Amino acid sequence: MLRPVDPLRSVKAALGWLVISSVTITTVLILLAHRSSLELRIIAVIAVISSLLITQFVAQGLAAPISEVTAAARAMARGEYGRRVRVRRRDELGELARAFNRMAADLQAEDQQRRDLVANVSHELRTPIAGLRAVLENVVDGVCEPDRETMAGALRQTERLGRMVEQLLDLSRLENGVVALRPRALDIERYLGDLLRDADVAFGRGHARPDVGLELDVGPSGAEHGDGRGGLVAHADPERLERVVANLVDNAIKHSPQGGTVTVRARPGRQRGGLELEVLDEGPGIPCEQREMVFERFGRGSGPGGPARDGGTGLGLAIARWAVDLHGGTIGVAESERGCRIRVTLPGDHGAAG
Numbered sequence: 001m002l003r004p005v006d007p008l009r010s011v012k013a014a015l016g017w018l019v020i021s022s023v024t025i026t027t028v029l030i031l032l033a034h035r036s037s038l039e040l041r042i043i044a045v046i047a048v049i050s051s052l053l054i055t056q057f058v059a060q061g062l063a064a065p066i067s068e069v070t071a072a073a074r075a076m077a078r079g080e081y082g083r084r085v086r087v088r089r090r091d092e093l094g095e096l097a098r099a100f101n102r103m104a105a106d107l108q109a110e111d112q113q114r115r116d117l118v119a120n121v122s123h124e125l126r127t128p129i130a131g132l133r134a135v136l137e138n139v140v141d142g143v144c145e146p147d148r149e150t151m152a153g154a155l156r157q158t159e160r161l162g163r164m165v166e167q168l169l170d171l172s173r174l175e176n177g178v179v180a181l182r183p184r185a186l187d188i189e190r191y192l193g194d195l196l197r198d199a200d201v202a203f204g205r206g207h208a209r210p211d212v213g214l215e216l217d218v219g220p221s222g223a224e225h226g227d228g229r230g231g232l233v234a235h236a237d238p239e240r241l242e243r244v245v246a247n248l249v250d251n252a253i254k255h256s257p258q259g260g261t262v263t264v265r266a267r268p269g270r271q272r273g274g275l276e277l278e279v280l281d282e283g284p285g286i287p288c289e290q291r292e293m294v295f296e297r298f299g300r301g302s303g304p305g306g307p308a309r310d311g312g313t314g315l316g317l318a319i320a321r322w323a324v325d326l327h328g329g330t331i332g333v334a335e336s337e338r339g340c341r342i343r344v345t346l347p348g349d350h351g352a353a354g
Contacts, residue, residue: 022051065093069100081108125164132157167315170243181237181326188232188266188275189218195245196264212253213261219268232266235273235348240323244331247316248279248342255283255340273348282339291333295321320344 026047068085075083081104085097135154138144196214218232245264252262260282267276286294295317324331329346 021054025050025054065089065097069097072100072104076104076107081111121168125161128157128161128164132161164315167319170319181240183235183237183327185233185235185273186238186241188234189216190231191238191241192216192218192245192264192266195242196249211258211260212256213259214249215261215263217263217265219266232268232275233273234266234269234275234346236275236327236346240326241346244320244323244344245277245279247320248344251316252279252281252283252340252342256281257283260339269345269348271348275344275346275348277344277346278334278341280336280339280341285336285338285340286333294333295331317342 065085065088072083072085084101084104087094087097087101089097132154135150135157139146139150144150193216196216220232249262249264256262262282263278263280265278265280269275321331324344324346327346329344331342331344334341334343
């Protein structure tokens with residue numbers, strides 16, 4: 001329910017209304033005193049009491065939202081991030097209440113993300129640790145011999161565990177802004193060719209699928225983008241761009257059908273030194289409603305039929321997004337007739353300052 005002072009758009013207006021009301025009441029009472037037999041001192045007492053009552057009424061209306069914000073802040077200090085302040089004013093105090101609610105919502109979301117992060121990390125790390133423990137227990141108990149195949153299985157679990165820790169460290173450094181960009185000119189065809197030929201870097205060891213083909217399609221640079229010899233040259237940090245390409249290709253390979261093809265396509269960007277990069281696969285694709293979620297930490301979409309997309313920790317695309325953001329570029333899922341198409345744009349010289 002709105003109070004009489006609530007529709008006022010500023011505290012100054014409320015105080016002005018208080019002064020005007022007090023002066024008006026006093027003036028009316030004095031005029032009545034001249035036309036009646038009441039003594040002036042009685043009129044003065046009535047005027048003072050009336051002014052005090054109006055002042056108390058206005059002060060209560062101004063203090064109520066501050067008290068409510070104070071109580072909500074104390075509850076938030078105890079960890080109750082779901083507490084909100086009722087917004088019933090349109091003045092500065094109402095704006096304070098709205099700002100407090102936005103802050104509380106952000107803190108609640110951050111707290112939920114922290115809880116989800118702990119739960120997801122625990123879940124993701126449990127699998128390789130349990131697999132490694134099972135292999136070692138079998139060897140110790142004499143169930144199996146420590147032959148080459150057994151040790152290879154233990155090595156795969158160790159490598160998976162190492163990749164998860166490395167991805168978490170990368171994501172932490174990227175989010176905290178401690179990663180400095182060192183952009184330079186790159187011959188894109190040679191650069192991407194080296195990445196795709198190096199299976200350990202391109203897909204991550206243990207994830208390469210020989211049944212999935214890789215294709216590289218680097219378009220002409222144009223006179224204004226090239227190096228004068230027709231090659232596409234882009235301005236980017238080679239180490240960070242490598243993580244972007246490796247994670248995108250790794251993700252595409254994991255979700256490709258048997259005998260499928262993953263295509264890495266590069267074209268010149270709109271600005272000098274810019275780059276437009278696309279990674280296409282022939283898998284089930286990503287539903288429209290999940291195209292933003294897959295770039296969040298531990299965000300893994302599901303295919304058209306509903307089951308969760310297999311493989312990975314849900315960190316690869318999040319790391320790719322942060323690396324692209326460092327360059328001042330964009331990354332997203334583009335429309336595709338078949339499979340999934342992820343498009344990356346880097347601005348080049350003007351956006352790659354680090």
